[in-house]
């Protein structure tokens with residue numbers, strides 16, 4: 001790539017980030033939420049390290065990845081100490097160690113066995129791993145996530161794990177064009193979050209909303225949206241299956 005092309009490319013990522021922030025700001029305003037109450041996770045899965053560097057140079061610090069090996073390769077190439085890496089993909093139990101060693105957040109914990117392994121494998125010289133429980137709010141058997149009725153048991157387990165900090169909940173709703181339905185499911189998770197938070201004050205993060213449903217999620221009380229496509233462009237290989 002010639003320097004000039006590369007410069008143009010950087011402007012593009014910076015501009016896309018700027019529009020993502022503007023979209024969030026507008027949604028906060030419309031939903032009468034305080035300005036900057038919703039944070040942005042830039043989802044860089046499947047995208048080259050250069051695009052992460054571009055976003056970093058534009059001032060962004062929170063990045064989300066879904067595939068363990070790909071993520072660890074990128075993290076090793078970017079030893080910036082102030083990047084906050086979030087793991088957001090499905091977790092197989094034989095992949096918990098690299099997650100526990102390389103990330104500061106995991107948003108996709110859905111069962112005790114995985115939480116237990118992450119707790120035991122989190123190195124003692126690192127701060128506790130910040131954990132979100134991924135909740136299945138769509139009553140869809142094929143979807144991943146902890147069933148709503150099992151969330152409180154998992155929350156209790158995480159809260160009493162020394163090397164884990166329970167920070168909140170995350171969800172990926174079933175796809176639908178029905179905005180009202182979407183807001184209703186997101187609101188159901190917000191209610192669950194508010195209830196649990198009275199018991200676990202370390203909970204401060206409700207991660208919901210992706211490129212397609214940022215406004216619905218913010219209306220329902222999201223505190224973090226996870227945006228991939230709108231910042232980095234369409235992906236060549238598919239989003240996680242769920």
Ligand SMILES: *Cc1c(COP(=O)(O)O)cnc(C)c1O
Nearest residue numbers: 043088210211226227228229239
């Ligand atoms: C890929 C992914 C995203 C980003 O999705 P976009 O539609 O590209 O914004 C958000 N959350 C999770 C869990 C993902 O796997």
